[in-house]
Amino acid sequence: MSLTEVIEDDYVIRVHDQPAQLDARAWDALLALQANPTPFMSHAYLAALHASGSAVAGTGWAPLFLTLEAGGELRAATPLYAKDHSYGEYVFDWAWADAYRRHGLAYYPKLLGAVPFTPVPGTRLLARSETWRLRLVRAIGALAEQGKFSSAHVLFGDSQDRQAFEQAGWLMRQGVQFHWTQDTANPMADFTGLLSRLQREKRKKIQQERRRVAESGVTFTTHAGAAIDTLLWDFFYRCYTLTYAAHHSTPYLTRDFFARMAGTMPANWVMFVARREGLPIAASLIAVDMERRAAWGRYWGCTEHVPCLHFEACYYQPLAWCLAQGIERFEGGAQGEHKMARGLLPTPTGSAHWLRDERFAHAVADFLANEGQGIESYVDELRERNPFKST
DSSP: OEEEEEETTTEEEEEESOGGGSOHHHHHHHHHTSSSOOGGGSHHHHHHHHHTTSSSGGGTEEEOEEEEEETTEEEEEEOEEEESSOTTOSSOOHHHHHHHHHTTOOOOSEEEESOTTOOOOSOOSEESSHHHHHHHHHHHHHHHHHTTOSEEEEESOOHHHHHHHHHTTOEEEEEEEEEEEOOTTSOOOSHHHHHHHBOHHHHHHHHHHHHHHHHTTEEEEEEEGGGSOHHHHHHHHHHHHHHHHHTTOOOSSOHHHHHHHHHHOGGGEEEEEEEETTEEEEEEEEEEETTTTEEEEEEEEESSOOTTHHHIIIIIHHHHHHHHHTOOEEEEEESOGGGGGGTOEEEEEEEEEEESSHHHHHHHHHHHHHHHHHHHHHHHHHHHTOSBOOO
């Protein structure tokens, strides 16, 4: 598909069904101007998802990347997909799809603005100004209308994105994740310093969990960037697939995707490998942005069960590394209030939604209002259970 439309003779909207069609330098330069850029919105990451066969039409992710250009320059852009299912999104609308089905209507295909399989908050509407951001929102709506999609959804956008969607009359949905942030006024020097700030029962539980792993004979090695060689990537991918197998599901990402990450974005990855008697038995992978001092927990898996190994591999090793490297934010991924006991605190997230059918739009608006009140109460309750000592 290659749709070009001139709007008011001063800018051009284009829809691209191949991320490779886009100018990578122009895309990344625009991303760098945003308030909350992440490596997951980089051209290399998005292109790898497609080129590796992970996010393609055959897996239910048909790219419709949207760009706005003026004077031969990229002024706004966003990754969009035509979806025929709701897997790999982490903002759940299965009930909406079921309601459509029960009324004899088709919910799929829908239009989705997101980074596939990656529930990381950040800028989704790449724009040179608020004017261009609003134009981009209107262009998404026009594409949804012209493509006769049942609905359009943009997930995990930042506050500027949400403000633009609200101004355009989209429905807003609240969510919550769990993130660790450094106390920049009184920084924690290391993992011991982090533990010292936790309430006694939380601190003791973590110490007990770490002791159990150590007493099982497990040690860890840490590998960053180019030091993650092919053998380590192969072992990690085996662990990654075993995690999905344990849940009777299929991995979203192909081995080729990680090969492309090793080739095009090596500096953005750190791997923690658990070993016993010299042999690897588990691995976890985090993404990092050293310039912005941020890290994101992404994937893990193991070849054998060791009590508490998941917590050590996915939280304690990464947090210790983050503290040693001066990282100021570690995001633990979607869901899981168990993360609070490990020092990650509730953080609001948001998404924007448009539905073509006015009846369903009104029903979903009522649902989101009630859900939003529930989320606010839930977050208030969580904050009352802050694991850190009161100051």
